[in-house]
Amino acid sequence: MCGIVGYIGNQKAKEILINGLKSLEYRGYDSAGIATIENNKIDMVKEKGRVANLEASPEIGKLTGTIGIAHTRWATHGKPSKENSHPHMDNSNTFAVVHNGIIENYADLRKFLTDNGYSFISQTDTEVVPNLVHYYFSNDKSENTLNKFLTAVRKAVSDLKGSYALEIISSLFPDVIIVVRKDSPLVIGKGNGENFIASDIPAVLRYTKDFYLLDDNEFAVIYKDKINFYDSSLEPHNKEIKNIEWDASSAEKDGYEDYMLKEINEQPTAIRETIGSRFRLGEPCSFDDIDITKSYLESLNKIFIVACGTAMHAGLVGKAIIEKLCRIPTEVDIASEFRYRDPIIDEKTLCIFVSQSGETADTLAALRLSKSKGAKTLAVSNVIGSTITREADYTIYTHAGPEIAVASTKAYTSQVCLLAILGIYFAELLGSYPKVKLEELKSDILDLPSKIESVLDNTEKIKEFADKVYTQKDMFFLGRGTDYDVALEGSLKLKEISYIHSEAYAAGELKHGPIALIENGVTVIGIITNEKLVEKTISNLQEVITRGAKTFIITNQVLPNNNFSYCLNIPATNELISPILSVIPLQLLSYYISKNKGLDVDKPRNLAKSVTVE
Ligand code: AGP
Numbered sequence: 001m002c003g004i005v006g007y008i009g010n011q012k013a014k015e016i017l018i019n020g021l022k023s024l025e026y027r028g029y030d031s032a033g034i035a036t037i038e039n040n041k042i043d044m045v046k047e048k049g050r051v052a053n054l055e056a057s058p059e060i061g062k063l064t065g066t067i068g069i070a071h072t073r074w075a076t077h078g079k080p081s082k083e084n085s086h087p088h089m090d091n092s093n094t095f096a097v098v099h100n101g102i103i104e105n106y107a108d109l110r111k112f113l114t115d116n117g118y119s120f121i122s123q124t125d126t127e128v129v130p131n132l133v134h135y136y137f138s139n140d141k142s143e144n145t146l147n148k149f150l151t152a153v154r155k156a157v158s159d160l161k162g163s164y165a166l167e168i169i170s171s172l173f174p175d176v177i178i179v180v181r182k183d184s185p186l187v188i189g190k191g192n193g194e195n196f197i198a199s200d201i202p203a204v205l206r207y208t209k210d211f212y213l214l215d216d217n218e219f220a221v222i223y224k225d226k227i228n229f230y231d232s233s234l235e236p237h238n239k240e241i242k243n244i245e246w247d248a249s250s251a252e253k254d255g256y257e258d259y260m261l262k263e264i265n266e267q268p269t270a271i272r273e274t275i276g277s278r279f280r281l282g283e284p285c286s287f288d289d290i291d292i293t294k295s296y297l298e299s300l301n302k303i304f305i306v307a308c309g310t311a312m313h314a315g316l317v318g319k320a321i322i323e324k325l326c327r328i329p330t331e332v333d334i335a336s337e338f339r340y341r342d343p344i345i346d347e348k349t350l351c352i353f354v355s356q357s358g359e360t361a362d363t364l365a366a367l368r369l370s371k372s373k374g375a376k377t378l379a380v381s382n383v384i385g386s387t388i389t390r391e392a393d394y395t396i397y398t399h400a401g402p403e404i405a406v407a408s409t410k411a412y413t414s415q416v417c418l419l420a421i422l423g424i425y426f427a428e429l430l431g432s433y434p435k436v437k438l439e440e441l442k443s444d445i446l447d448l449p450s451k452i453e454s455v456l457d458n459t460e461k462i463k464e465f466a467d468k469v470y471t472q473k474d475m476f477f478l479g480r481g482t483d484y485d486v487a488l489e490g491s492l493k494l495k496e497i498s499y500i501h502s503e504a505y506a507a508g509e510l511k512h513g514p515i516a517l518i519e520n521g522v523t524v525i526g527i528i529t530n531e532k533l534v535e536k537t538i539s540n541l542q543e544v545i546t547r548g549a550k551t552f553i554i555t556n557q558v559l560p561n562n563n564f565s566y567c568l569n570i571p572a573t574n575e576l577i578s579p580i581l582s583v584i585p586l587q588l589l590s591y592y593i594s595k596n597k598g599l600d601v602d603k604p605r606n607l608a609k610s611v612t613v614e
Contacts, residue, residue, distance in 0.1 A: 002086075002100040002608075003027035003072045004186070005203055006167045006177050009194020009224045013068030014060065016196070020203040021051045021072045026259075026404050026602065026609040027100075027199060028074025031085030035096040036065030037174040042096050046085040067174060067224075069167040069197075071098035074608040077106070078123030088127040090134035091118055095170050097133070099126040100199055101163035101184040101612065109159060125162075132156035133168060144172055150221060153178050154234055163361070163612065165214075167197055177222045181214050184612055185359050185386060188212040188220060188227060190241060195222050199610075200383070201244055202402040206252075209244050213385035242385065246401060258601045260405035260497070264587050265456060268449035270410040271580065273399035274417050278425075279442055285425040290378065290394040294429045300350055303330040304375075306338050306366045307354035308611065310408040310492060311415060315354050316485040318419030321576045325427035325438070335362035336614070339369055347374040354419075355379065356403055356411035357610040358386020365614075367391055380418055382411050396422065405602045406609045407497050409587045412489060413452075413580045420445060420577050444574045448581070451571040455584045458568060462585050465552055465566050466592030469523045470498070476518070476544070477504040477586075479527035480537050486527050486579045490586030497594040497604045507540035520548030525586070526564075528555040529578035538562065554585050 003024025007013040013036050021032055032054040033046030043062050047053040051072055054060065071086035078084035087096040103109070106125035109132065114120075118131045137152035153168055163183035169176075179186055179197055189196035189208040196204040201211055214220060217232040229239045256262035279285040303322060305315035312334055319330040333343065335353075339362060345351065351370035355363045358381035367377050367388060379392035382400050389395040398414035424441060427433040469475070475494060477487035484506045491504035505514055507526070518524070524544045528537050534557050541551055541564070550565040556572040570581045594601045 002074050003199045003203065004098045004100050004165060004167055004197070005070045005199075006068065006179070006197030006222070007194070008067045008177055008222055009191065010066055011194065013065055014063040016207070017068050017070035018051060018055050019206070020196070020198055021054070021070050023203045023404065024199055025051055025072050026406055028072055028608045029603050030073055030075050030080030031082065032070070032072045033085045033087055034063055034068055034070040035087040035169065036063045036068035037169055037171060038065040040171050040174055042089065042093060042169065042171050044087055044089065044096065046082050046087070048080055048082050048085065067169065067177065069096065069098045069169055069177060076102055077125045084122045084124050086126060088122060088124065088130055090130035092134060094172060095130040095133045095137075095168060097126060097130045098167050099129060100165045101182075103128060103160050103164065104162035105160070129156060129160070129166060130168070132159060146173055146176065146221065149173050150178060150219065150230070150234060153180065154219065154232075165199065175223055178219065179214065179222065180217070180219045182216045183361070183364070183387065185610075186214045187385075188214060188222060190227065194224055195227060197222065201246070202404070205244070205246060211242050211244055212239050213242060215390075216387075244384070258405065258591075260407055260409060260591055260601045263403055263405055263410045264584065264591065266401065267410045267413050267584065268452045270398070270400035270414045271417050271452065272449045273401070274414040275421065275445060276399060278421050281439060281442055281446070284428045285421055287396060287422070287425055289396055292394070292426075292429070297326070297328070297426055297430050299348055300328055301348045303328050304338070304343065304345070304349060304351045304370070305330060305332045305354060306335050306351060306363060306370075308335050308360050308362055310412045310489060311354040311356060311360075311363075313485055313489040313492065314412050314415035314419065315352070316488070317416045317482055317576070317579050318352070318354070318423070320482050320485070321420050321423040322426065324576060325423045325433045326430055327432055328426075335360065335366040339366045345370055345373040345375045349375040350378060351375045352378045352380060353388055353392060354415055355386075355388050356382045356408055356415070358383045358388040359610045359612050360388070361612050361614050364388055364391070380415055382414065404609075406604055406607050407493055407590070407601070413583065416577065416580050417445065417448065441574050441576065444577060447573070448577065451573060451581055452584060455570050455581050458585065459588055461568060462588040463592045466589050466596060469550075470593040470596035472500060472523050474517070474522060475500055475502040476514070476522065476524045476549075477502060477527070478507040478510065478524060478537065478540060480507050480533045481530050482575060482579050483527040483529055483533070483537070483582065486582050486586065487525070489579070489583055490525060490527075490590070493587055493590040494593065496607060497590050497599065497601055498597060499599070499605070500593065507537045510540055511543065515543065515547070518544045518547045518549050522549045524549040524551050525589075526551055526553045527582050528553060528557055528559070529582055530575040531557060534559065554582050556581070
């Protein structure tokens, strides 16, 4: 939540900061602000609402400096308003700060500062930070040196409890930006005579491909032509630079109306890249990045898959795959529940954490809990160097490319694909599933990109259906087995971008209560891809048709004559990986319903892409 950008160099900072903020808007978009330094003075402009409002602000012209920090906000403390938007300054206007995260003890710090004569303009937790820096700086009676500034920042930060990625500038030191992070992401892009800071790599990918990934409790002092790194005691150290191979255009809309539509259409490539060189037909799967052995797998009594939202839905499919291929009991849990329910974990448990961003606060906390109980941890993530990947014992990456739209699409299908490959890898090590069947499954995985393309060829048909149902108030999604897992994902997608209330049910569960909600004209979406369950699911759908429901069926089966309102055929594949195909019509359906309603598809209300707070 919240996106931060920084620039120091010879160009006007404003344009670069606004470009960066625009690509970070997925992290929050209720207000935005920029501070630059010119002639030893900090100039600041803030506006409520989207970055476009900031860009259009009549005051924006006053930002002429070549050093600056910027922020797009997702409100936690204090309502969205100009006063509460970042940057925040200390009372003397000497220090300006932008912050992503939450300062949990801000009330105590605010009281301490108030008792020491400081006053506050905003209701935010962040405003304590510049004032604390000022407090420590002004109480140090030594000469004003950069070291004194850095020491004041370190002292201020050591008072903070919670999570933070901070950028700090000072009118007394117009040639540097100081940054530090703990449990919130921050990267530094190295340019030629200029440097960039951002919450994520895509925000500044158009300017550089060389990045430093700041560690927790690490400080950096960033000049235009050098960057100095320090540990938590301010001991200097060298840091390895990473070259990022992503193409800058992968973080742009590339002619599509919205990122979500672009990302839906990128799924054939995302799956191809995720498969990569992990297997070939006739050869065992290989994961160079993990050294899990047969004896370790044999020692396991349980696997946990822990995640949030869409990533958790991918985990549900992962459970079906691992249990079927490996016969290891696998439990899926929502990270925010798992972390507080005293789960039974020991060294015989493997805990898998699925997270597109690798920054989700609850998933990270669940990972830390699992490690503390002796379990091995494995991250499935899309973002190289993200916090979860750095803390897990093992990491395997989906190679979906940057996912910008708040609603996750290509990350979900890539996660399911990678969990399937992981399941095959485990099964090959264990010898737990017939080799010939594993080869068939591999062949089905290799066919996925072209099959996704043929599902995408049906876009017009799905759009027509969306045109008919976009005024509905409620919708239901039904399925059995992995079709139920997809129903959950389809229902979440619809809720988050179209604001239509929807429920997903295991089809057989309907008559135990929710069928009371079915009345004339209600839309029910049925997913049928498991040959063994066709008749069962059809019977459940007949029950809703009898009660007046309109049904939209997504299937890869030959269905008997029926009275469904619409039926969309998708290519056949192994039922374990069919969610990768059956979810696509549901993604498109939500997308076109949202468009019909005139909503902002990429930035739905109240949501942010990276949920870095509890
Ligand atoms: C997906 O459409 C959602 N916006 C959300 O549920 C998301 O999947 C969840 O917040 C988890 O994010 P992560 O994968 O980055 O951990």
